[in-house]
């Protein structure tokens with residue numbers, strides 16, 4: 001089987017091949033997962049303490065698994081008890097050692113590693129789980145068992161508790177009934193927001209109204225539609241680059257929403273509307289009156305954040321073209337040059353069933369190159385939004401080239417591939433492909449950018465000096 005490299009555009013892909021390896025970041029992740037499992041010491045004897053469920057495993061599952069693995073939440077089985085854990089031990093070992101569960105598929109060997117929403121396991125936690133399964137899932141002393149955790153309603157507004165307030169505005173789509181058996185459907189209703197004054201948005205969250213509808217709602221886009229004769233009150237001239245409301249928020253299983261950086265937000269004007277695009281996938285059961293909804297959390301009245309943040313689609317499939325032959329792996333690239341200094345707030349690859357990996361490399365105006373992020377083990381049913389921590393979000397000078405690379409695997413090696421004998425091209429359906437990345441870009445003014453960079457340098461230097 002050959003690896004086909006398809007380079008579109010003006011630049012050669014040589015530097016990426018050099019920095020990530022010809023196989024793409026996937027190769028390094030596979031090796032990483034394997035080395036964790038291989039390095040595991042025996043569960044008893046000289047390798048360290050015996051691992052037990054009550055003392056070691058239950059606390060990890062409470063912290064990293066049970067929110068999803070409990071009745072009524074999104075996972076297929078519950079992991080609340082010892083019996084559950086024992087029953088699924090083999091599968092747990094496999095998923096955890098391969099870093100497929102918890103769903104956090106960023107490559108840990110390259111790029112930025114500080115995120116606001118990191119839910120991954122540490123290497124030590126993975127080792128503990130693997131040792132426990134290999135030792136035959138010992139129960140341990142009941143006295144060690146931590147009390148059960150009380151989880152809130154899994155279908156609640158999750159940002160409400162983070163922000164300590166209920167949503168200020170909830171906008172629902174119109175209801176849609178999806179037949180038991182039908183092709184994928186795209187429902188695109190437009191609804192009024194009912195807003196009567198201009199407000200700056202601090203956070204947005206999207207979800208299906210009913211938890212059960214997560215089984216059929218593949219993906220939701222919510223565009224903000226409003227007349228913007230002149231956006232007033234903006235503190236920065238850097239906003240010439242973002243004079244339209246664009247995409248408001250995007251949802252897929254694994255992504256709930258986003259709280260914007262403290263100095264940034266989105267602007268909603270009176271008379272604004274939400275134009276929905278709800279992509280549904282039938283699963284053999286009729287779903288009556290399916291609806292999605294979005295919650296908006298405003299900044300206090302009168303508050304104007306310095307920046308207007310814009311969710312931007314960086315598309316590797318130029319002109320909606322992808323060419324993925326049967327039984328082949330392909331590489332596709334695209335490049336964007338920043339017209340102003342900018343901060344990138346997150347990294348969120350979007351591909352479908354043949355999606356394998358995606359990376360973002362910055363090529364700085366002085367010629368330096370740096371991989372900012374890579375997802376090397378992409379899982380099409382998880383659209384994880386990796387939100388950079390405040391001190392880690394990349395600050396990029398004007399003229400930086402963002403170099404995006406997407407890998408598709410249309411061979412039988414890809415366990416998610418429904419049919420390696422099919423040619424695959426760009427398209428909306430789940431069995432078609434896409435290759436883009438949703439990134440919230442905050443453009444900065446030059447002097448502000450210089451100050452932020454200097455502040456970061458000072459902080460790093462201080463950390464190095466401290467003993």
Ligand code: HEC
Pocket residue numbers: 060061064065066067068069074075076088091092093095096101102103119121254381
């Ligand atoms: C954000 C929610 C979430 C978290 C956190 C999470 N899971 Fe999952 N898990 C799911 C969903 C949804 C599925 C089914 C879809 C899939 O496999 O991707 C799943 C599938 C699995 C499976 C495969 C089940 C099967 O039928 O083969 C295993 C095993 C598993 N999870 C274990 C874990 C363990 C162990 C943890 C914690 C260390 C964990 N998960 C954390 C949501 C989650």
